[in-house]
Every structure is written in structure tokens, then in C-alpha cells.
Amino acid sequence: MAANRIWDNQIITRENPLNSKERIFVIQKHAARRLHYDLRLEMDGVLKSWAVPKKPPKTPGIKRLAVQVEDHPIEYANFEGIIPEGHYGAGRVEIWDKGSYVLKERTDNKIVFELNGEKLKGTYVLLRFKGDKNWLFFKKKGE
Numbered sequence: 001m002a003a004n005r006i007w008d009n010q011i012i013t014r015e016n017p018l019n020s021k022e023r024i025f026v027i028q029k030h031a032a033r034r035l036h037y038d039l040r041l042e043m044d045g046v047l048k049s050w051a052v053p054k055k056p057p058k059t060p061g062i063k064r065l066a067v068q069v070e071d072h073p074i075e076y077a078n079f080e081g082i083i084p085e086g087h088y089g090a091g092r093v094e095i096w097d098k099g100s101y102v103l104k105e106r107t108d109n110k111i112v113f114e115l116n117g118e119k120l121k122g123t124y125v126l127l128r129f130k131g132d133k134n135w136l137f138f139k140k141k142g143e
Contacts, residue, residue, distance in 0.1 A: 022100040025115060026077045027056055032091035039066060039137065041101065046071040048139065050135060056120060057139050058099070066126060066137035112140070 022043040030038050030051075037056055040047035049076040050066035057064055077098070083090050094142035106112075115121055123140040 003106070021102055023103065024074075024077055024098070025101045025113075025117065026050075026098040027096045027117075028079070028098040029094050030089065031093075032083075032089050036098060038069075038093075040072060040077060042074060042077070043103075043106075043112075044071075045074070047074060047076055050126065050137065052137055056137065058120060060139045060141040063136050063138045066135040068133045068135060086104060 014060050020077050024099040025042065026047070028040070030036055031083045034053070037052040037054075039050045039052055039056065042048075047073050049069045051069050052064050052066045054089050078095075082092055097117040097119040099115065099120075101116065102114045104112040104114060104123065111126040112123065113126075120139075125136075125138055125140055127136045127138075128134070129136055
């Protein structure tokens with residue numbers, strides 16, 4: 001339920017122009033009902049977000065399910081703490097990795113980006129594969 005989101009009533013004013021090369025990314029480890037990792041990429045003035053049920057891949061050859069969820073405000077990139085019971089996503093959130101990324105390719109069904117994080121570095125791909133929300137998240141070979 002949207003009424004319980006902790007960022008309700010925030011106005012997003014910061015935008016990163018499409019031609020800007022470096023954008024922020026964050027991966028938050030989220031101990032909600034089930035432990036998962038939230039991949040967030042700054043795009044279109046918000047954090048586009050995917051829930052990744054298993055630890056993000058550091059090496060090529062490992063593919064992870066990434067379920068697209070609602071966009072989050074840019075300010076959420078720095079959030080660590082506890083989302084209280086009764087709110088959407090209740091549980092502990094901690095930053096697992098963060099840094100910048102460069103968007104290399106973006107279509108309706110594929111996003112290619114180069115991560116420069118503390119843990120993840122190299123070219124990664126999000127590839128839509130089943131329905132509107134299910135994507136594969138993996139590190140590109142040769143990276």
C-alpha cells in the first residue's frame with residue numbers, strides 16, 4: 001500500500017540529464033520478510049529498482065533473477081536503517097555496495113551498464129525475460 005511508503009509526500013527536484021555520463025547506483029541488502037538485495041540505478045530523475053533474491057554476481061556466468069519494483073526517490077540511495085513494522089518493506093536495510101555507473105545501452109528489454117562500485121565493477125546487463133517485471137541480472141563475459 002502506497003500510503004505506508006516512508007518517502008510519501010517527498011518532492012523530487014534533482015534530475016540527472018540523459019546525456020550525463022556518470023550516475024549513481026546502490027545495492028541495499030534488505031532483511032524484509034525474505035532477505036534480498038535491492039539494485040537501484042539512477043535513471044529519469046528517480047532510482048529504478050529491482051529486487052534480487054540472491055547475492056548479486058561478482059563474476060560472469062552467474063545469472064540472478066531481478067524483479068522490477070516501483071521507482072524510489074534519489075534520496076533513498078543513502079538510506080540505511082530499519083523500516084518499521086506496518087510499513088512496506090519492514091525490516092533492516094544496509095548499503096551492500098554503491099558507486100557510479102555509466103549507461104551503455106537502454107531499450108525496453110535490455111539495459112547495459114558499467115558499474116564502478118566498492119564490490120561490483122565491470123559491465124552488467126539487465127535483460128527482461130518473463131512478463132513485464134522479471135529480468136535477468138548478470139555480469140557480462142570478458143569483464
